Amino acid sequence: MGRLEGLGVRVSVVGCDVADRGAVAGLLGDLVGRGERLRAVVHAAGVAQLTPLGEVGVGEVEEVLRAKVGGAVVLDELTAGLDLDAFVVFSSIAGVWGSAGQVGYAAANAFVDGLVVSRRGRGLVGTSVAWGPWAEAGMAVGVAGEQLSRRGLPGMAPELAVAALQRALDGGEGQVVVADVRWDRFV
Incomplete structure (x- = not known):
């Protein structure tokens, strides 16, 4: 935060359940009430999952979907009329090519x-x-990260990941995959 503030950016950290439409509407209303303009949305919420398919229950899938899907839908609906510079969702390679134990995710x-x-x-x-x-840091630290690394997906350095995000935004990309892949092991 200090780094952003050093660049002249005003930063506020506010606790809000992004899947709660009323809470998000209240947060946006507070911004407008203070004369602030929302310029960007970054949706990075998610619930980790590492459960074999045969053991996945409905409640677990609902919990996983609520954070990622529910939050994205609420943010999309409530910001659709705003002139945003960016609307970024942090997705996962699990949605691109699947991942063992992460069916809901x-x-x-x-x-x-x-x-x-x-x-x-x-x-x-x-x-x-x-x-x-x-x-x-993140969901892939610990057991999940070890499992992914064995499959050829080691953890990326955060600095490189942020630089890749900047390139995607600068290039106007709609969808990108950013991963460090050891293709010989992954294949």
Whole structure:
């Protein structure tokens, strides 16, 4: 945050359940009430999942979908009339080519990829980045990260991932996959 503020950006950190339409509407109303203009949305919410398909229950899938899909839908609906510079969803490679133990997570990420296609088709900004695992922090640290690394998907350095995000935004990309892939092991 300090780095952004050093660049002259005003930063506010506010707790809000992004899948709760009323809470998000209230947050946006507060911004407008203070004379602020929302310039960008970055939807990075998600719930990790690592459950074999035969053991996945409806409640687990609902929880996984609520964070990613519910939040994206609410943000899309409530910001559709705003003049945003960017609407970015953090998706996952799980939605692109699947991932063992992540059936709900894969479906949720495929949905947000499609939501960005829909936004762009309506003339709105939108970028979906299907991330591979990040090193140091995030859902792919620990057991999930070890499993992915064994499959040829080691964690990316956060600095490189952020640089890739900047390139995607600068290039006006709608959908990109950003991952460090050891193709010989992955294939």
